Amino acid sequence: MAIITKPRQIRIDLDPDQGFPVAVFVESTRYVDEGGVKVADLPPHVETLAPDSPQAIAVIGEIASAATAALLPYQEEVQRLGKRVAELEAEKRA
16 A cells, blocks of 8 residues: 655745745645555645755756746747748748
8 A cells, every 4th residue: 555645736935025935835635545546535735845955946946847848849839930931921022
Protein backbone atom coordinates (compact mmCIF):
# COMPACT_ATOMS: atom_id res chain seq x y z
CA MET A 1 0.00 0.00 0.00
CA ALA A 2 1.42 3.39 -1.04
CA ILE A 3 0.34 6.97 -0.56
CA ILE A 4 0.54 8.81 -3.88
CA THR A 5 0.99 12.58 -3.81
CA LYS A 6 0.51 14.71 -6.94
CA PRO A 7 1.02 18.48 -6.98
CA ARG A 8 -2.23 20.21 -7.93
CA GLN A 9 -1.56 23.87 -7.31
CA ILE A 10 1.54 25.95 -6.73
CA ARG A 11 1.17 29.47 -5.39
CA ILE A 12 3.98 31.96 -4.97
CA ASP A 13 3.21 34.92 -2.72
CA LEU A 14 5.11 38.08 -3.61
CA ASP A 15 6.15 41.00 -1.44
CA PRO A 16 3.64 43.75 -2.33
CA ASP A 17 6.31 46.48 -2.44
CA GLN A 18 9.30 44.75 -3.99
CA GLY A 19 7.70 41.87 -5.92
CA PHE A 20 10.09 39.17 -4.78
CA PRO A 21 8.82 35.79 -3.50
CA VAL A 22 8.11 35.63 0.23
CA ALA A 23 6.54 32.15 0.38
CA VAL A 24 5.84 29.19 -1.87
CA PHE A 25 2.80 26.98 -1.26
CA VAL A 26 2.43 23.57 -2.89
CA GLU A 27 -1.01 21.95 -2.61
CA SER A 28 -1.10 18.27 -3.47
CA THR A 29 -3.84 15.72 -3.87
CA ARG A 30 -3.21 12.43 -2.12
CA TYR A 31 -4.64 8.96 -2.33
CA VAL A 32 -3.92 5.41 -1.24
CA ASP A 33 -2.81 3.03 -3.99
CA GLU A 34 -2.84 -0.77 -3.74
CA GLY A 35 -1.37 -2.61 -6.68
CA GLY A 36 -2.04 0.22 -9.11
CA VAL A 37 -5.63 0.72 -7.94
CA LYS A 38 -6.78 3.86 -6.11
CA VAL A 39 -8.53 2.62 -2.99
CA ALA A 40 -9.03 5.80 -0.93
CA ASP A 41 -8.75 9.56 -1.26
CA LEU A 42 -6.88 11.49 1.40
CA PRO A 43 -7.32 15.17 2.26
CA PRO A 44 -5.22 17.60 0.22
CA HIS A 45 -1.85 18.45 1.69
CA VAL A 46 -0.45 22.01 1.67
CA GLU A 47 3.27 22.48 2.16
CA THR A 48 4.69 25.95 2.86
CA LEU A 49 8.24 26.52 1.72
CA ALA A 50 10.63 29.38 2.44
CA PRO A 51 11.34 31.12 -0.88
CA ASP A 52 15.08 30.54 -0.57
CA SER A 53 14.80 26.86 0.35
CA PRO A 54 16.15 24.26 -2.09
CA GLN A 55 12.63 22.85 -2.53
CA ALA A 56 11.14 26.26 -3.43
CA ILE A 57 14.00 26.99 -5.80
CA ALA A 58 13.35 23.65 -7.50
CA VAL A 59 9.60 24.36 -7.74
CA ILE A 60 10.15 27.84 -9.21
CA GLY A 61 12.76 26.46 -11.63
CA GLU A 62 10.40 23.69 -12.73
CA ILE A 63 7.60 26.19 -13.36
CA ALA A 64 9.90 28.44 -15.40
CA SER A 65 11.20 25.47 -17.37
CA ALA A 66 7.69 24.20 -18.14
CA ALA A 67 6.55 27.68 -19.21
CA THR A 68 9.55 28.04 -21.51
CA ALA A 69 8.97 24.62 -23.04
CA ALA A 70 5.30 25.44 -23.60
CA LEU A 71 6.21 28.65 -25.44
CA LEU A 72 8.61 27.04 -27.92
CA PRO A 73 5.93 25.57 -30.23
CA TYR A 74 4.13 28.92 -30.31
CA GLN A 75 7.35 30.75 -31.12
CA GLU A 76 8.04 28.35 -34.00
CA GLU A 77 4.50 28.84 -35.33
CA VAL A 78 4.78 32.63 -35.14
CA GLN A 79 8.04 32.48 -37.05
CA ARG A 80 6.50 30.20 -39.69
CA LEU A 81 3.49 32.48 -40.09
CA GLY A 82 5.74 35.55 -40.30
CA LYS A 83 7.70 33.94 -43.14
CA ARG A 84 4.47 33.02 -44.92
CA VAL A 85 3.14 36.60 -44.60
CA ALA A 86 6.41 37.90 -46.05
CA GLU A 87 6.12 35.45 -48.97
CA LEU A 88 2.53 36.51 -49.68
CA GLU A 89 3.47 40.19 -49.56
CA ALA A 90 6.37 39.54 -51.95
CA GLU A 91 4.03 37.70 -54.35
CA LYS A 92 1.55 40.57 -54.14
CA ARG A 93 4.23 43.11 -55.11
CA ALA A 94 5.51 40.98 -58.03
